Amino acid sequence: MTGVHEFDAIVIGAGFAGVTAARELRARGLRPLVLEARHRIGGRTWTGTYDGVMIEYGGGWFSPLQKLAMKELDRYGIPLVEGVLPFPEWAVFPVADGKLESFDGPESLGRLGELLTRIFEGSDKLLPDPHDPLSTGDRIRAVADTSLREHLDQLNLSPRDDSWVNTLVAGFSGGYSKNGAYEALAQWWELAGGALESWVTIEGQAPATGMNALAQEILNDARARLHLNSPVAAIADDGELVRVTTQSGRQFSAPVAVLAVPANVWKTIDFDPVLPAVHAKVAEQGISVPHSSRLWLRVRGDFGPVHVRDDEGAPLTPLFTHTMLGDGEQLLTGYSQDPSFDVSRPEQVREVLSRLLPTAELISYKAHDWGHDPFSLGGWALRRPGQLPLLPELQQPHGRVAFASDGLASGWSGFIDGAIESGARAAAQAAEIAS
């Protein structure tokens, strides 16, 4: 190794993968520098408040089944707030010809649960160890190219059942069920215990302090130098040193680097030497769903807690009650995977709400569009058909650069737990390279 360096490792990106990598590098005796593009840490988690209620613009919930996340909460003494969502009294679902209708909440959500259970029948045989998704070898590879849409087609569901369950899997897939891999959602199902009762734990429970406070705790333990507002434009690895150049032209070097940005943004960085073929392919495709906005709407209306789902490709689906505020007001939260829905335009938000809940009056709203955000270019990771077999190679370092992000997790890919897993792995790889 040539020269003396102020830092032993450069971590690019201060989301959960990056802050975990930085802390684990420090734990191995390496001094990390963290370069973060935005003015804040946390990445696709972003805690805010809305009229006194804590909200998350991105990742907001943990399941007690997410062991790595639970370990972090335990480590920093942060309690998990149980069951924050009120159970919907009524629901809105699509019926024929693009129309929506109201249904009883417990009954319709019960039906949705039955359908979900049906579509994952047999996935325990494909994914007996869901933390090791390729463990069944040829058996799982045989379905790796199958999209969620293709899987639904094999089940011969009635048109109503198909459209209801499709609203769910299309949402997870980033708008259309043809874009999501069946194996990826089946893995979520198996990670969540392979049963509806435990599946529902993936939504609704939040750390009492919010996600960004947890990320900050992890970063504090890294004792890292942090540069915010430092988007990285280029990474050059000469075999001895990694030289990192920011968009403003600042240069940093260290013997190793951890690239902890989503695969969706790899294509915005110049790599020398160029990325290996598998990484280059996934950089083009992305692993995170391409379009994702999270909305928070304060509405007034004479109705109780509600759960709304629209057809695939619709501008806002799902939308559901987060908090009953009293005086006929409630705070709804929803997701959009429609790139043409401009959440910065109140008239568009009002129009979309009037289709879903015609009697609701919009008082105000907040939103963030992750798909058009240059530092995420998408939402949560959900593998596309054909990507699973690439995972072992994607998890390997390229020269002196190790990769981390939720989409590269073996376990909870697409979740904060997965980001933590991948950050820890990348730190171990980087420390090995540096030794």
Ligand SMILES: Cc1cc2nc3c(=O)[nH]c(=O)nc-3n(C[C@H](O)[C@H](O)[C@H](O)COP(=O)(O)OP(=O)(O)OC[C@H]3O[C@@H](n4cnc5c(N)ncnc54)[C@H](O)[C@@H]3O)c2cc1C
């Ligand atoms: C709407 C939404 C809802 C979600 N809900 C949940 C949930 O309830 N529970 C859950 O567990 N997960 C959820 N997720 C997923 C979760 O947020 C992610 O899995 C997790 O935050 C990913 O962490 P990461 O560190 O891999 O990536 P990121 O959080 O994206 O971190 C990457 C970091 O790299 C930075 N960066 C990007 N480009 C550059 C560059 N060129 N130079 C320097 N820095 C750069 C970014 O600014 C960012 O800080 C949700 C995601 C979204 C979008």
